Amino acid sequence: MGLVLPEKVTIIEVGPRDGLQNENHFIDTETKKKFIQKLVFAGVQEMEITSFVSPKWIPQMKDAASIVISRPRGIRSIVLVPNRKGIEKLLGTDCKNAAIFIGVSNSFNRKNVNKTTKDSMEELIPIITDLKTKGFFIRACISTAFYCPYEGKIPIEDTIKLCREFAAVGVDELSVADTIGMATPAESFLLFSELKRVFPSVMIAAHFHDTRKMALANIYTALQAGIDRFDSSAGGIGGCPFAPGASGNVATEDVVYMLERMGIETGINLEKLFDAIDVIAPHLSREIESGYYRLTKKAKDKM
Template structure:
């Protein structure tokens, strides 16, 4: 068994975790949540999204969040299109995430464009950002399954990732958006991506809809992946993917990895403190195993 000695966790709770939350979480609470995550040892984090507040009202305070972001970590803001990018460029944030779905149906439901039309807009946009020294992360949705089209071809996923790599993205975040991937499928896809794109950072992004996220992470480790997206408290989901539950919980991932002797650099007690900040403001209870057990009095 070949496993990495160290893994990087990219925390997505403040962005992907909160975007589908019914209750609007006030800006100061979000800032405190982000600050506590940094204190826990998170070094890379998606903090907000420059998306239309009409479609994702939770993100209407994006400018304020970015302006007060932690400066000692890689704080990433997601943009869905050129309009979102223009808003981000009015700030001094130099870390950006873009996204596209492998399947046309998901992409149309999400941003009202085909996958090909999205790429035609994104490719010159990314080239311009790289020329200005930006860190660019490409989030690949429905890499395994689509809620509207079913199983997605591995050929299509690898081809889309290769297009992003060709234009110079720094990282690919490859997502099991509706939590249907199996460990075998994860191992096969990530092995292929590592073989085809050996010089691009690749992160695996799993949702825990069917409680297979940790198993998928274990399979991905064996495929050579050492970067994983996760969300403190397992919060999140996708407003455009029916049935998609929260992201895999950061605390459960860290606990598993550390028990396996894989370093994450994250303090679990301080991570629980961060979740304590956001938990009272959510519309549902935190149900991750580690967080639940941390509250049991022995």
Template sequence: MFSLPKDVTIIEVGPRDGLQNEKNQVETEVKLKFIQQLKEAGITEMELTSFVSPKWVPQMKDAKEIMTRADLVERSIALTPNAKGVELALEAGANSLAVFVGVSNTFNQKNINRTTAESVEALTPVILKLKEQNVFVRACISTAFYCPYEGKVEVDEVIELCRQFVALGVDELSVADTIGMANPVESYELFTRLRQSFPSVLLTAHFHDTRKMALANIFASLQAGIDRFDSSAGGLGGCPFAKGATGNVATEDVVNMLNSLKIDTGIHLDTLFLAIDTIAPHVSHPIETGMYRLYQNEKG
């Protein structure tokens, strides 16, 4: 009989990953209310914003205001693509920073115009400096299962890239099924290998729900011993460099599944639904996740 953890930590990525590619420009006040309600729902770790060029990601042009005005959670994460982003995020009061790189060279070049090796090289002095300052660093590993350009990504490639970040002293690895093509066997195998290889690093699984397999992949990852998962309220999000890839797995659906398994997340669904109610009128598509539809039907 397999064992499951008693507790799971949900890292809410809706305010950043969920909104960064949203076509509608969401007002800062709406984002702040969304973040506040997510915190009230019991979220303790959250990606709030991204310090990137507004030219490339207009949705994140209010990053400084979000970080300085938001009621911060225990771990308030800002995505920072480079040294300049890191500087701006720290000035704004971020207590945790995220960097990102794709295992796939082609994906990485399409995303940030660098190979994977070039990205690691550029991030190395940034991470080392942050760790000297005792800043929490989260490394987001994209295309850990499949690449929209190169196809299947080998497990050994993922392990090697993660090993480089662990050697630099990162605190967390968020390993992503960026285009939502992984299956539960692949998820179990990769996260089992990651746990064996990096027992002292926080390991987080990040699944997209393109083929409606995210919950199955989460269950397989639980069996592999993973107890941290990224998710997005309302299933918001998507990948601009992966045609057809849909949003992140919905926080409300993950919490509901974990509740049914008697696994505690500390998250209150009723309050989480209020947060989704806040953001739903401001995004360009209807929110139709399983639990949110049920909530709307019951609300009448």
């Protein structure tokens, strides 16, 4: 019997939010809007566009309200909201797609929101319940699902337990992250196989960082485990302000290239995706690391 893989995969583009939050400086709002629009032109149908976070701690997202107001219609534009204050700001808009985040690791969670994982859940559960009654799509972002920069390896039971708490209150999607890029393909297959078994009716997305250049291998084994939703960032931009040593997210163009070459449909046009990266690249504090983008750009420059 041959290997069974999904025929189609959904890419959730996280560049405008997770990608830009770790920049050393603020990127102007009009450039962000153009970046987002170009990603839509490339075929992106689901995207984390910004986050309502404290500008004191994440100044790169201080223009969130403007980004949400001008967001593209016809796609699922998702806004990250870490707490009740963020939720209140989102409720002041007509956007109905919210992402919340929490670390399996208590140490990581404290660094992010100054609360233990348990305390965060106690705050989030009634918020999620309320948002569901208002017709919101809720995406739960599970950080440090494999490893934590402060606590080391995370037991698989801890990740499953946290996901179970979210599933019990009706979240629509679990985005499960290898936040510092330490997971191996075997660990990816094991965790996502178990998640698919335990939560057959919940959408599950895999979120990999490419710190140790294993993200594509981890995506491949997640595919084998039945995962057909993946977070990625155009140009591989990003990181995490509270995860020392973590590199950017896996590059959207590298994921799309691999999947399309394998006969798996993504709906994303690579040439148009490069146009989006060209918009944001000059404004970044570091060069684009994506191998496929750099090779393609070098070839174009020689023409």
